[in-house]
Amino acid sequence: MTYGSEHMGFGKMFLLNLGLLITVAYLVNVIYKYAFTKISFKINYFLSLALFIFAGWVCMKFGFQLNKDVIFDLRVVPLIIASGVYMQPLALMVIGVGIGLARLTFGVNDAAIAGLINLSILGVVCAGLSIWMRRSNYRLIVKGAITIGIVNILNTINIAVFGVLPMKKYMLEIVPVTFPLTLVLSVVFALILWDFQIERRQTLELKYANELLRKQTEELRTAKIVLEERANQLALASQYKSEFLANMSHELRTPLNGIINLAQIISESEGGDEAANGDDTPNYGTIIYKSGQDLLKLINDILDLSKVEAGRLEVVQEDVVIAEMAQMLDMHFEHAADRKNVAFEIRIEEGLPCTILSDAQRIGQILRNLLSNAFKFTEKGQVKLEIRKTGASDMMQGEWIVFAVTDTGIGIPEDKHTTIFEAFRQADGSISRKYGGTGLGLPISRDLARLLGGFIRLQSKVGLGSTFSLYLPLTSEMKEQGTREIDPIKTDTVALGSHS
Template sequence: MQFSKVFLMNICVLTTMVYVAMLLHKYWFNEASGLFKYAFSVLLAIGAGWATMVFGLQLTDNIIFDLRFVPLLICTLAYSSPVTIFVIGLGIGLARLTFGLQQAAWAGFWNMVLLGLVCMLLNIWLRNKPWSFVRKITIVIVIVNVMNFLDIAVLGVIPFQVYMSTIVPVALPLSLGLSAFFVFILRDFQIERYRVVEIQNTNAALQRQTDRLMEAHKELEDQAKQLLLASQYKSEFLANMSHELRTPLNSIIALSGLIGDRDKQASPAEAVEYAGIIHTSGQELLRLIDDVLDLSKVEAGKMEITVETVILSEIAYALEHQFRHVAEQKGLDFVTEEAEGLPDVIYSDALRLQQIIRNLLSNALKFTVSGRVTLRMEHVVLEHEGKQEEWIAFRVKDTGIGIPEEMQSAIFEAFRQADGSISRRFGGTGLGLSISRALAQLLGGFLELQSKEGEGSQFTLYVPLRRTEG
C-alpha cells in the first residue's frame, strides 16, 4: 500500500512539473532561443528525477524507493541525440548523491548511469524502426522497468532474496502501470500542445494571407487610381496635342488654299507672307512630331548618344541667337552667363545637350510674363552616387509663374503638367520635360528643379565634364 501511495505521488509530481514547464514555455520562454529551450528541457528532466526522490518512499535512512527513472522513458523517444539521454541519466544519478553518500546512494547513482546507457542504446535502436509510438514506448517501459529492478537487486543494499520475494512482486507491476499512465498523460499533453501550436500557426498563416490580401487590395486600388489619372492625363495630352496640331495645320491648309485660289489670287507680297507663315507652321508641326518620336525612342531604349567635343561658348552663342528675338517679342530680358573657371570644352552629345537646354529655355520663356530669363553655365564639383565628380551645370532661371511643391515631381512625367489648365493658357504638349530628363540620364547627368509658386523656377542640368561612350 505504501508503494502505491508513493508511486502515485511521484506521478502527480512529474505531471505537475510537466504542466508547469508547458506554462513556462508558453508565457516566458516562447521567444527564447532553441539552445536555451533545449538546455532547459534537459535540466527539467534531471530536476523531475530529483523531485521524485524528495517525495519517494523512505524505507530506511539510506534507502529511497521512487520513480526517478520515469523521465528517461519519454526522453528516449523525445531526443534525437543519444548522448543527451545518457547525460540525463547521469544527472539524475548525481542528484541521488545529494541525499547522502552512503552505499545505497552510490547504488542508486550507478543504477541511473546504467539506465541512461540502456536508454541511449534503445534510442539508437528504435530511431529507424518503422513502428508506432505506442509500440516503441511499450518496449522502452518494459525494458527500463525490468532493468531498474534488476540493477537494484544486484547493486542495492537489500538482500537479493528479500528484495525479489517481497518488493518486486508489488513494486514492479505498480511501476509498469504508473509509468504507462504517466507516458499516456504526457503524450496527451503533447498532442494537445501540437494542436494548439498548429491552430496558432494556421491563424498566423491566415493573418499573413489576410494582410497580403489587404496589401494587394490597396495596391490594386492605387493602381486603379494611377490608371485613372494616367487616362486623364493622356486625355488632356491628346486634347492639347489635337489643338497644337490643328493650329499649324489649319494655317497651312487655309493659306495654301488662298495661294492656289485663282479667283482670289494673292499679291506677290501676300504670297511671300503666306509662304513664311506656312513655313513656320510646318516647322512647328515638325517640332511636335520630333517630340513624340523622341519620347518613343527613349521609352524603347533606341535613342543613340554620340560623344564628341562640345565647345561651351558656341552653345551659349547659338542659344542666345535663337531665343533673343523670342524674349524681345515678349518684352523679357534674356541673359547668358559663363562663370569663372568654366572649361572651354566638354565631351558629350552636342545635339542632345542643346535639345535639353532649348526645352528648358522654351518653357522658361513660355511661362514668364514679365522679368527675365537667365542661362548660366558653371563648373561644379559635387557628390553623386557616393563619390566626388566634376560637372557642368546649365542653370535656366526665370521669373515666371513657378510650380507648386506638390507638383514638382509630376511635371517630369510624360503627358503631365503642373495644371491641366496651363496647357490651355500657354500651349504645349507636356512632353518637353519628360524628354529632357530622359536625355539628361542618357548623357550621364540629371535634372534638378527649384521653384516656388508665383516666384519663378530654376531648372539645372548637370552633365559630366567628360562623358564616355556607352
Template sequence: MGFGKIFLLNMALLITMAYLANILYKYVLVKISGKINYILSILWFIFAGWICMKFGFQLKGDVLFDLRIVPLIIAAIVYAKPVVVMIISFGIGFSRLTFGISEAAIAGTINFVILGILCAFMITWMNKRQFKQSTRGILTILVLNTVNVLDIAIFGVIPFKEYILTIMPSTLPITLLFSCIFALILLDFQLDQRRKLELLHTNELMTRQTEELRQAKLSLEERARQLTQASQYKSEFLANMSHELRTPLNSIINLAEMISESEEGQEEEPLEKDTPNYGTIIYKSGRELLQLINDILDLSKVEAGRLEVVQEEVVLAEVVQLMELQFEHDAEQKGIEFEVTMMPELPSTIQSDAQRLCQILRNLLSNAFKFTHQGRVDLMIHKDSSACSISGEWIVFSVADTGIGIPQDKHEAIFEMFRQADGSISRKYGGTGLGLPISQDLARLMGGFIQVDSREGAGSLFHLYLPLIQKENSGALSDEENEAPGGAD
C-alpha cells in the same frame, strides 16, 4: 509494504511539477532565450528524479523504491539527442548519492548509468527507423522498466529471490501504470502545445495574407490611377490629333475647291493672283499630314515591339548637310540663327541607321524651332567618353535652343506617350506629343539614349548619345529593353 501510497505520492509530485513547469514556461520562461530554456528543462528532469527519491519508500536502511525512472522515460520520449538523455540519466543516478553514500546508493547510481547508455542506443536506433511518437513511447516504457527490474535484481542489495518474489510483483505493475499515465499526460500536453503553435502559425499566416492583400489593394489602386491617367492622356492626344488632322485636311480641301472653281471660271475671268500660292499651302499641309501619319505608324510599331533599325555606314557630313537644307528655310522664316558644328576629332562615318538617326534629329530640331521665337538654334556633334557610367566612346548630337524651355518637374513627362510638358501646348504650338517618346525608343534601340537639360524660360539642350562601336542586337524594340542610363524616360 506501502509501495502504492508512496508511488502515488511520487506521481502527484511529478504531475504538480509538470504543471508548475508549464505555468513558468507560459509566463516567465517564454521571454528567455531558447538555449537557456533547453538547459533548464534538463535540470528540471534531474530535479524531478531527485524529488521522487526524496519522497520515496525507504526499505531496509538505505534502500529506496520510487518513480525516479518516470522522468527518465519521459526524457527519452521527448528528447531526440542521445547525449541529452544520458546527461539526465547520469544526473538522476548521481543525485542518489546526495542521500548518503552506501552500497544501495552506489547500486542505484550504476543502475541509472546503465539505463542512460541504453536510452542513448535506443534513441539512435529509433531515430534511424523514424518511429512514430506513440511507438517510441511504448517501446521506451517497456524496455526501460524491464531493464530497471533486471538491474535491481542483479546489482541491488536486496537478495535476488526476495526481490523477484515479493517486491517486483508489486512495484513493476505500478511503475508501468504510472509511466503510461504520465506519458499520456505528456502526449495531451504536446497536443495542446501543437494546437497553440498551429493557431499561432495560422494567425501569422492570416496577418501576412492581410498585409499582402493590403499591398495588392494599394497596387491595384495605383494601377487604376495609372490607367485613369493614361486614359486622360490618350483623350488629350485624340483631341489634339483631331485638331492636327483637321487643320491640314481643311486647307487641302478648301484650297483644292478654290482652284477647281478658278479653273471652271477660267474662260470668263483670269485666275486670281493668289492662286499660285495655293499649291505651296497644299504642299505644306500635305507634308504636315504625312508627318502625323508617320508618327502614328511609328507609335503602333513601338507598342507592338516591332520598330526596327538597320545598321549601316552613315556619313556624318551627309547627315549635317541634310539637316542644314531642311531647317535653313525655317530659320529664315522665324528670323533666328541656325548653326551646325562638327568637331574635328569626329570620324567621317559611324555604324548606325541613317533613316532613324535623321528622324531623331528632325524631331529634336523641329521642337527647337517650334518653341524658339528669337535667338538661335544650334546642332553640335562631338565625341565624349565620360558622359555616363557606361565605359566606351560616344558620339553626341546636341541640339540647343533659346526657346521657352521646360520646367524641371516635366523632364520625365515629355518622354511619355501622349504627353507634353503642358497639355495646352498642342493647341498653341501644334504637334502630337509623340516625337520625343519615339525618339527615345529609337535611340535606345540603336544602343544610345537621350538626355535633356532645360529650365523654364531659359531654353533647352537635348543630347543624343550613340555608341561609336555598335553592339549586336536583334534590331527590334521590345518591352524588356533596359532603361537608358541617365535618360529621362
C-alpha cells in the same frame, strides 16, 4: 517490516510519486505557457533539462524507503518521457546522469552509487532508443510501449546486478511488486503527459496559425495599398495621356490640313507646268500631299484610340441606310480593286431591313479599316463584303446583322488571332516593313464595335485568306446587352481578331 506492509508501502509511495509527477508536469506546462516562451531558446533548453532532473529528484524525495539507504521510486519515468521529447541523444544521457547524481543528495553510500550507475546506463539506453524511434516507421504508441518496457526491464536488471540488496530477496520479494507498479504507472503517466502534449501542441499550432494569418493579412493589406497606389498612378497617367491626345485633335489637324491643302495646290500647279514643259522631274507637291494624307490618317487613328480610352468618343444613334452604306464603300474601294487587279464584290442578303439604328460614321470607319486590310494583304483573287442576318451557323441568340469581309490574302496564324488586336502589334514584324501600317486599325475597330453594342469575329488560316465579321445588334434590347452575353471565343472562330 512485514512482506504485506512492504507491498502497501510500495503502492502508496508509487501512487504518491505519480501524483507528484503529474503536478510537476502541470506546473511545467503552466510555466512554459507564460514564461518559457518569452526567454531565449538556449535558456529554455537548459531549463527543460533541469526540470526533468528535478522531477526525478522529487520522485526520490517522496519514494519508498526500504531501509536507511535503499529508496524505491519512479525516478525512471521522467527519463522515459524525455526519450520521446528530445531528439539529441546527449540530452538524454545528461538527464540520466543528472538524476543519478541527484540520488547522491540523499546520502553518499553504496545504494546511491548503484543508483548513479543505473541511471547513467539507462540514460545511454534511452539515447539509443530515441535514435531508433526517430528512424522507425512504427506508430508512436507502439514505439512508446516498447521504450517503457525496455527501460523498466533494464532498470530491474541493473538494480539486481548493482544494487545492495541480495539478488534472491530482490527478485522474489520486491520485483513482483515494484515491476508491475512501475510499468503500469509509467504507462499511465505517459498517457496523461501525452494528453497534455496534444493540448499544448494544438494550442501552439493554433497560435502559430493565427500569427501566420495575421502576418499574411498584414502583408496582403500592405501589398493591396501599394498596388492600389500604383494602379491609381497608372490610371491617372493613362487618363492624362488620353485626355491630352483627345484635346490635341484640333491643334494637330488644323496645321496639318493647311499643309495638305497647300501641297495639293502645289501638286496641281506642278502637274500643269510639267505637262507644258515636258519635264519629268519628281512631282514634289504630290509627294508632300500623299505624305500629309498618310500622316493625317495616322493622327486620326491615334486620336480615335485615345478618345475611346478616355471615354470621350460619342456614338450618334441614327437611321443607317444599308444600301447607301454599301454604295459608298463600293465607290471608295473601286479604284483600289482596279489598281491591284483584285475582284471586289458586295452582296446584300434579301429580306434585310432598309435601315438599322446605329452610327453610320463609325460603321463606315470599321468597314473601311477591314476592307483596307483585305486589299492590302490580297495580291490576287478577290475581296468580298457580304451583308446578312445571323443564321444557325453563327450560333447567336437574338437578331444581329453581319458585315462579313472576306479575302483570299495571306491569312493569319492561329496563335496571332488575339495578339493583332493589341495596339501597334502586327501578326509578324516583317508585315509592317513589307505592307506598311501601324497596327491601329483593328484595335480601333474592335473598340468602336463594342461602343455600337457589337463585336468583331475572325476566321483565318495561313495562305487561305481571312473573314472578318462585324456583328451589330438589330434590336434595342440586344444593343443594351452588348457583348456581355456573347462568348465567341468558344466557337470555331476567334473574336476581335484581324491582320491590321
